[in-house]
Amino acid sequence: MNPILINEEKCIGCGLCISDCVSSYLYLENGKAHASTAGCIECGHCYAICPQGAVTIAGYDCADEPVVPMTEIPSDTLLKAMKSRRTIRQYEDRAVEQEKIDKILEAGRYSPTGGNSQNVSYIILGSKQAEAEAIAVDLFRKGTSLPRRIEAFAKRLNISDDFFFKGAPLVILVTGSSKTDTGLASAYMEIMAESLGLGVLFSGFFVTCTKLSAKLRKLIKLPRGHKVRTCMIIGYPAVKYQKIVPRKALKAKTL
Numbered sequence: 001m002n003p004i005l006i007n008e009e010k011c012i013g014c015g016l017c018i019s020d021c022v023s024s025y026l027y028l029e030n031g032k033a034h035a036s037t038a039g040c041i042e043c044g045h046c047y048a049i050c051p052q053g054a055v056t057i058a059g060y061d062c063a064d065e066p067v068v069p070m071t072e073i074p075s076d077t078l079l080k081a082m083k084s085r086r087t088i089r090q091y092e093d094r095a096v097e098q099e100k101i102d103k104i105l106e107a108g109r110y111s112p113t114g115g116n117s118q119n120v121s122y123i124i125l126g127s128k129q130a131e132a133e134a135i136a137v138d139l140f141r142k143g144t145s146l147p148r149r150i151e152a153f154a155k156r157l158n159i160s161d162d163f164f165f166k167g168a169p170l171v172i173l174v175t176g177s178s179k180t181d182t183g184l185a186s187a188y189m190e191i192m193a194e195s196l197g198l199g200v201l202f203s204g205f206f207v208t209c210t211k212l213s214a215k216l217r218k219l220i221k222l223p224r225g226h227k228v229r230t231c232m233i234i235g236y237p238a239v240k241y242q243k244i245v246p247r248k249a250l251k252a253k254t255l
């Protein structure tokens with residue numbers, strides 16, 4: 001199916017959509033842009049670049065939302081804010097507002113995906129959060145099915161009832177088939193959460209539990225072909241950091 005619809009009355013044949021098309025899907029004929037029959041990855045560049053509003057994409061909400069360039073955020077401020085981000089492990093007893101949850105999910109939805117697959121999903125644990133944490137706590141307390149490295153770690157620790165989610169009000173699992181796509185979505189979401197005054201903890205331990213426990217996988221109703229790639233624990237931080245942490249020296253070279 002051809003998802004790209006070109007309004008011939010509006011098209012001025014400028015060719016901007018054609019030169020920006022990643023899959024050479026568009027072509028010029030009789031001074032108008034045309035779409036081929038196969039190969040479109042639905043990235044929306046043709047829609048976004050058209051100065052005439054001549055392009056729409058079937059199945060998508062083409063809402064005419066104007067762009068806001070990242071240059072509107074001063075880069076020094078952005079870099080310092082990114083360096084000031086910390087993993088949060090202590091949370092206030094305060095719910096996260098739905099508008100903030102929506103913005104975090106929207107940031108994930110707009111992250112890039114390989115081939116524009118957009119194959120990333122989000123599971124908010126919501127009413128199942130306590131049950132999911134209890135299953136994971138049980139797994140860590142027993143310790144027997146854990147990978148050796150984690151088993152030793154779990155033995156040393158006191159696995160409290162809130163060991164995984166630290167009393168935070170919101171847990172979002174980011175799922176997908178691609179580690180890269182889900183990782184990028186998670187990074188976008190973390191930055192959005194921070195900008196909303198929230199703190200985030202990525203729980204690798206909980207992700208491990210979803211690999212080990214069929215009971216947990218059943219509870220969270222994973223989409224077919226997906227794995228839990230990140231577990232984002234989110235809430236209002238009950239801690240404040242004064243300084244940016246030191247880091248190892250940059251490992252980068254120019255060849």
Ligand SMILES: Cc1cc2nc3c(=O)[nH]c(=O)nc-3n(C[C@H](O)[C@H](O)[C@H](O)COP(=O)(O)O)c2cc1C
Nearest residue numbers: 085086087088089201202203204205206207230245
């Ligand atoms: C993929 C991933 C998994 C993580 N898993 C855990 C975890 O299970 N428990 C935890 O306390 N911290 C976890 N963290 C947080 C890291 O320990 C933390 O990012 C690191 O110590 C650096 O601290 P910072 O994020 O404040 O810079 C994880 C971080 C990442 C990126």
